[in-house]
Amino acid sequence: MSGDHDAERRHDRKEDHVRLATGQWEQQDGPGERPGGAGNEFDDLEFIHHALDAVPPESVDLGAEMFGRPVAWPLYINGMTGGTEHTGRINQQLAIAARETGLAMGCGSVSIALDDPDARPGFRIIREENPDGLVMANIGVGRSAEDAMRAVDLLGADALQVHINAVQETVMPEGSPRFGDWMRGIEAIVSASPVPVLVKEVGFGLSARTLRRLADAGVRYADVSGRGGTDFLRIENDRRSDGDYGYLTGFGQSAPACLLDAATLEAASRPILFASGGVRNPLDVLKALALGAEAVGVAGAFLSTVVEVGAEGLIDLIGNWQRHVCELMALLGAVDLPALRRTDLLIRGRLGEYTRLRGIDAGAYARRRES
Template identity: 45%
Template sequence: MKPATNRKNEHVSLAEHFYQADNDSSFADLQFVHHSFSEMQTNETNLATSFAGLVMSFPFYINAMSGGSKWTKQVNEKLATVARETGLAMATGSVSAALKDPTVSDSFTIVREANPNGLVFANLGAGQTVENAKRAVDLLQADALQIHLNTPQEIVMPEGDRDFSNWLSEIGQIVQQMDVPVIVKEVGFGMSRETLQLLRSIGVKTVDISGKGGTNFAQIENYRRKDYKLDLLEDWGQTTAVSLLEAQPYTSELEILSSGGIRTPLDVVKSLALGAKAVGLSGHILHLVLKEGVDDTIQTIEHWKEQLVSIFTLLGCRVSTDLQQTDVVVTGQTKDWCEARQIDYQALAKRSAKNNH
């Protein structure tokens, strides 16, 4: 079995190796209806949002990726610098590596050192104890804790977990006993409304549906297997767009976050229009940092903010919640999914008329 530090390096390097700028996350199946009169000025927009009691100046953040080795410490320092300079929140990769091996703790604590006043989320896999959850938060002085769900990844991972029987109950205990908000997230396999109902039933309030279309951990773990490949699982799961549509019955009862294959500001706006409070980026930001460097990544993010203002204005939306009154047409395979699952996608295409926009 390879050391965990080697695995952490492999995860990040393979995420970049498999990165595709045009990978399908089904956002192309969502299209805004253009109305000619937006009746507002660009300077009337306010990009701020909030979830889990945390206020963010912008509706996107740097999602969980890295940590657990010397090289990923360098990656995390760069990501934290980007977060600091752009005012974005940032989540670390799974802190479980540091809980098992304190010698790699600095690959996570560097995030707080580089960004002492920013919003930082610690991250742990499901199946952890309340004690470990508190240790992870304390290590980073974190503002929130992400708990990630990754059953397909564990199944494909040669050294992965094989017992998932207590995940739900253990998450429930953590939610009840933590002093910081808990965000339950997928890792790129999407969520169903049944999953959301289960999470709601144990007291979870904030969920990142993290759909297929971005970093593919089944593909990454399959690549790491030396034999008995599990290629048949590389297309497992729901896309981000489909997962957001699955979440429609819960947008008023849960705080929904969106991630997985977010590559443009328009993807961010489409996510917000389907009820997401904010949007997480990982693979795209990682690609920018590794290939373009910190300064160019900061510049790209600043351009994203400007483009968000432009799209908000086109849609006549002053704040992100206004986007939930925009008209969104669902087409292609995403429409087929909605029909099979009896999701009322047609109502999304005429929301502004319903609200006398």
């Protein structure tokens, strides 16, 4: 009976996460164009417009690599959900959209399926609907290397996301904040994994110090997953009877702050960087790429769209984003991703203060074309 009760609690938690995550987006404007709440630090970044630098859109090449594999777009559907009948249908719709648009896709934590066989179809459906696409499994940092391999096998995954969620575990009513063994666990998973491992946060950011430690542990890929998107602190606090962690709202660093912090490290002393967290529109995608991300993940905007209007609606939205990314690259005179990383960026507001306090030369970003 205890095992059945635990499974029921995990299923309920998965449903709570989807309901509360989509609720955060529903409180804002229209699908795909939402502001992500006050204080999104992507708004502190501004491209300098050089009116004669634009190039024809057909000259733009957005080809990139993820895990050493060529991809047509430096954009991916980030890990979200799975484990119940309802969330399995969401994964199915996301996988169809990924297949039709050529995007890579991650899933939510597979841990529930490792413990409950009834939860496995909601993850297997991703590979069934998208047999040739780039698929990432996802597991929590506290799970064993053996569990990580089972997660990869379950999805026939091309890569493995290992999520770090110290803030979420602290606030989650049934959380297990056993942080002391996490680094050893990451090293064991990296050593055992037959596929590339990407370590990611769940919305509170990876600092330069953390990225250096991950690189020392053999991690080659990291998603900084910063503050500003789906707020798991708020989700878990809303699940508490007393909601007594509300004062922590805003904890952590944004994705732009993490990317700027990471740039202070030598490339050899940090993983290859992906970015997610607070990405609301194609302009945010370009800003993250311009700050050095190899690829950009989107969760909340895509999840709310697929819940509201299904796979076809998400396919239309992603196609619109892809077109806009290409057109904005042309407007900025960036024919490829290396050229985008040489565009001039102003860093203002709270993000500008962050760079000053961290000793980062914000002015250098405003003069990149000159150099």
